[in-house]
Amino acid sequence: MLKRMQQPVPIRTAERIQALIGESGLGVGDALPGQRQLAATLGVSRPSLREALSILETLGIIRVEAGRAAFVADGSGGGGSESPWRYGAFYSLRDVYQTRVVIEGMAAGLTALAVHGEVIAEFTAICDAMDDAAASRDPVALAGADARFHDLTLSLCGNALFQKIYRDTRDVFVESQRVPMVERARLAETAAEHRAVLDAFRARDMDGARAAMESHIRNAAARAGLSV
Template identity: 35%
Template sequence: MADEKRTWQAVLEHVETALLDGTLVPGDRLPGERALAAELGVGRSSVREALRVLEVLGLIRTASGSGPQSGAIIVATPRGGMSALLRLQVAAKGFAMKDIVGARLVLETSVAEELARQEHPTLADADTLLSAMDAAELTPAEFLTLDAQFHLSLAEATGNAVIAATMAGLRGAIERYVLEGSERIEDWSATATRLREEHTAIIDAIRSGDPDAARSHTHRHISGYYAQITS
C-alpha cells in the first residue's frame, strides 16, 4: 500500500513539476492515461489517482471518450493553498448567482483599474490563457474554465495576495454559473468569439494605461454575459 501511494504521488509530482517549470501551460493536453503510465513506468491506476487529485485541485479538467477533446487539459498552474478554504466555504454556502456576479463586478473592475495604473503590469499568464482560448477544438466547458483562470490571473497580477486568494476562492462558483448558463446559449461559437474580443479589449486597456477603459470593459464583459444567460 505504501509503495502504491508513493507511485501515484510520483505521477502527481511529475505533472506539477512540468506545470511549475512551464513545460506544460494552460491549454495543453496531457498524454493519454496509457501513454502517461508507459512514460513514467507506473500502473494506470496510479495515473488515474494522480489525475483525480489534479482535477480536485483545479489544475486540470478531464473529459471521457476519444478524439481531440478527450483526456485531460491543463486549466491552471499550481498556487498556494489559502484559496482552498475559501472554495470550500463558497461551496458550502451555495451563494446565489447574482451575489457572485455582484462580488465579481466590485472586485474585478478594481483589479483592471489597478493594473492599468501600474507602469509594467505582469500579464504573461493572461496572454497564455488568451492564446489557449483561441483553440478551435475547445469544448464550452474547457473554454469557460480557461476563461475563469484568465480572470484569476489578472487578480494575481496585482500582487495583492488577499485579492488573488479571494478570486481563487470564487473561481469554482464562477465556473459553475458560467457553464450552466452556456447551456442556454444558442450560438456558442458567436458568444465565444465575443468573449475573446472582450478579453482582448480589457488587456489592451490595461496595457495602454487607461484605468477608466479597463474598468468599463471589465464591467461590460461580466454584466453582459450575466444578462445573456438570464434573459
C-alpha cells in the same frame, strides 16, 4: 500577492476525459467508465476526477445521475441549454456575478497600472488560447484559459484584501465563468471580451480596464440568463 496558477489537475483531467470521449467514439447517452476505472486510467485521485466530472457537467459535455454513471450529454449548446449551479445552497448565481463586478472590475483597473511587457505577453498568450478554443468550440480549453486570465489579473492588482477574497472564493468565481459556456455558439463573445480587457491593459487605461471587465462579467451573466 497571489502566485500565478498553472492549469489545475481537474481542468487537465477534464480535457483528457473530453478527448477520451472522442477517441472512444462515445455518443450522446453513452455511459463513461466508472469513476474507479477512470481514475486508474487517467492516473488521478478520485477527488480530482470528481471535480473534473463536475466541470464537464457544468459545460454541458456530460450529465451525472445520482448513484449512476456519467453519461455523454448533447453538448450542442443549443437554445434552452442549462448548466447546473452547484453552489446554490450558499449563493445564487446572481450574487456571484454581482460580487465579481465589484471586485474584479476594480482589480482590472488596478492591474492596468501594474502591467509591463512580460505580463502583457502572458495575457496575450492566454487570449490567443481563448480565440483558438472558441474557434474550435472547445469549452474545456476556453474555461481553463478564462480562469488563467482572471487568476493573473487578481495576482497583479496589488490589493491584498481583493486577493484574499479571491483566494477564498475562487472556486465559486471560476464556476460562474463556466456556466455561460454551455452556449457553444457564443464562446467567441467570451474570448472577445477578454481581448478588450487586454487592450485596456496595453494602454495602461485604468478606467477602460475596469469598464471592460465589468462589461464582460455583466455579459457573462446575460449569457447565463441573468441581469446584474
